Amino acid sequence: MEQKHLLIVDGMALLFRSFFASAAMNQFIRLEDGTPSNGVQGFARHVMTAETLFQPTHLAICWDMGAHTFRNELFDGYKANRPAPPEEMLPQFDMAKEVSTLLGWTNFGVVGMEADDAIGSMVAKWKDEAKITVISGDRDLLQLLNPMTTIALTKKGYTEYNMYTEQLFVEEYGITPPQFAEVKAFMGDASDGYPGIKGIGPKTALQLIQTYGSIEGVLANIDALKPAQRTKILADTDMLHMSHRLATIHCEMDIALQLEDLRRKLYTTEHAQMLEQKGYRLIAKHARSLGVL
Structure with a gap:
């Protein structure tokens, strides 16, 4: 066949x-x-x-x-x-x-x-x-x-x-492919014009999803984050969700x-x-x- x-x-x-x-x-x-x-x-x-x-x-x-x-x-x-x-x-x-x-x-x-x-x-x-x-x-x-x-x-x-x-993606990033859009939601994309969470870059964005699995997982554990991260995320939660919608294919x-x-x-x-x-x-x-x- x-x-x-x-x-x-x-x-x-x-x-x-x-x-x-x-x-x-x-x-x-x-x-x-x-x-x-x-x-x-x-x-x-x-x-x-x-x-x-x-x-x-x-x-x-x-x-x-x-x-x-x-x-x-x-x-x-x-x-x-x-x-x-x-x-x-x-x-x-x-x-x-x-x-x-x-x-x-x-x-x-x-x-x-x-x-x-x-x-x-x-x-x-x-x-x-x-x-x-x-x-x-x-x-x-x-x-x-x-x-x-x-x-x-x-x-x-x-x-x-x-x-x-x-398999290579999971080994390199430590997340599943669909979770990549959630990483993008935190870090934003300057070329596509959406900010994500200002002050959170690619490395931190990836670590958050590796640790908590999803945007909702991060928000559910917001008190466990560093004060600076917590402040940035809580200040821009609406944009975080919007960035996720924009990043998702x-x-x-x-x-x-x-x-x-x-x-x-x-x-x-x-x-x-x-x-x-x-x-x-x-x-x-x-x-x-x-x-x-």
């Missing part, structure tokens, strides 16, 4: 990573009409390389669908301080989805939700049907680890990852797709021709170098 292996790609993470890796050297790899394509071409090459490394039977690319999500409704400051994407990147969001479709990859995203939520919902839906590998640069996804799911955090180039299994999205809809397709010379006609020659060249075209 076939062992199904679903590769879920955080499209936003790879697109941003690819864009900034080359934009820093002013290499925008423009198409004939002048449109920058560096992020798109890097993103596609990264995914193709991942296919050869992980040999999945199924593949999905998850995307944010706009900057405004349900988390902005919960908290005005959510991601409020993030700079707007550079002008050269703006056309590449749609271009990346177009290239994905051209190559037979399934794009998935829902307006009002983040790519993380799409990934989490896919993991929840198919964790009993397939081995799952998630590619991203976002450590928040570690809360999704389970016995059938591995998180591959981008490290260097297209081939190096920090591979996290549930929503895993209950309705996914109309079936697992078989995500089955990988073989590449053909037609794919190469379409890529080259549209100006994506680096992707076609990379595919040939991998031996998939």
